Amino acid sequence: MIRRSALLALPCAAFLLSACSSLPSAEAAASPADAVLLGRLFDARAGAVIDHGVVVIAGERVRCAGARDTCTWDATTPQHDYGDALLLPGLIDLHVHARPHYIGAFVPSGVTTIRDAGNTLDTLARLRTTSGAPRLFATGPLLDGPVSALTPQGPAPFDAATLGGQPAITLASPADADTVIDALAEAGVDWIKLYEQLSPEVFDAALQAAARHDLPVMTDLGTMLTRGLTGAQVDARQAAASGVVTLEHLGGAALAYERMGGDPNAETLDPALLDRIVADLAQSGVAVVPTTGNGAQFSAPDSLPRDDLPGAALMATDFAGYWSHLSRVLGDPEVQALTRSDQRLMRALLPRLLSAGVRVGAGSDLPAAPYMLPGPALHQELDALVRTGLTPAQALQAATHVAADILGQPDLGRLEAGARADVLVVAGDPLADIRATRRIEAVWTDGTRVDLAAAWHTVEDALDAARAEAQAQAEAEVEADSTDEG
Ligand SMILES: [Zn+2]
DSSP states (O other): OOOOOOOOGOSSSSSSSHHHHOOOOOOHHSSSSSSSEEEEEEEEEEEEEEEEEEEEEEETTTEEEEEEOOOHHHHHHSSSEEEEEEEEOOOOEEOOOOOOOTTGGGGGGEEEEEEOOOOOOHHHHHHSSSSTTTTTEEOEEEESSSSSSTTEEEEEOOOOOGGGGOEEEEESSSHHHHHHHHHHHTTSSEEEEETTOOOOOHHHHHHHHHHHHOEEEEEOHHHHHHHHTOOOOOOOOHHHHHTTTTETTTTTHHHHHHHTTOTSSSSSOOOHHHHHHHHHHHTTTTTTEEOHHHHHHSSSOOOOTTTTTTTTHHHHHHHHHHHHHHHHHEEESSHHHHHHHHHHHHHHHHHHHHTTTOOOOOOOBBHHHHHHHOOHHHHHHHHHHHTTTHHHHHHEEEHHHHHOOOOOOOOSSSOOOOOOOOOOOOOOHTTTGGGGGGEEEEEEEEEEEEOOOHHHHHHHHHHEEEEEEEOOOOOOOOHHHHHHHO
């Protein structure tokens, strides 16, 4: 079947330059495509479904996508007819803490791109070379003040010799900010992450240093459950005004509310104060990665269903011990009161932020919360976003088009000519029931169809190896103890 190509007539204006420059030339367009995917299609930019959709793939990129009568392909091109299933851009999780033993769980869960929000450089190097890993953007070590919840054994100042193994680094002065961010830029990080307890002048110096290296900045300023009201010095309005790109967990909002004279723990929040925070954030252009599911699970563990997640049967037992430990901690009445306050503020702010045009991106913060599975947890976050007031289409945009925009990667998160051919195919209609994203029929990354069974086998092997390593380590410790006693 040959149809008149609409490809060359596509306007580039709406598409950012890097993607336009990758559009195939007329000659390339004349060569056969590699695959044609038929199904319903989620137009991530519009947040709407095209009933008779197509994605034409050539090499690692989408050559043409949209309504079927707008694309052409050669009759010899292999066709994959997914019927009524929905074709979506591969999902993006904007907040994870990845580890080698579960890095393989993202792609078969439909999550083809992640932003790692805190890791050692050594672990990142391993993750980047693990086959089956998703596309990875990463911050490397967290940067915090000399008093930090991350370093209970004492501050960890910058040390070039041990930089690769440091999970967090102390910034005690503006000069520290320059030294450390120069070194992280040199080491190849994609983002800088500023944590809760930095002083305002060091926070600003870090933003300036990051800007010199063109590195975007994300920040976790703390919630009421963490140090947001007791340790943080910078609040959400200040951070947004300083030019951070994303506010994680809506951190710093409680402190901003308190500094404006409100009580963020009150049962009823003051709409005028909420609106002032929202107006300031909207004006700054900052984006928010609320990690809504994470907060929901902290306030009511196991409130987000997980049994139907991809890989749930395979992975859940590995995290059961950690989850029950977390649940015990969260059972403390004082902790429960704080998580409820955090949830109240989140539910009040998130719909207002959306209405004000603030970009909201999807992030799971796995494996921080109980009963969220590393890899597939983004599906729980989509569920949580909808429970917090987003429409299913907005939630899907938060994990595709908007997430790519926040990452500054215009060829991700959308199925359009020139985009990376990352495609998630799901049965059912996630616009009617967001949990349909879990019913995965196929995943394509960079134009290649993923063997889902093989991918899950790889995860199983990695979990087995990690379990054996932990067991051997525990036995070695028992041995060492008994030798000491002997
Ligand atoms: Zn995190």
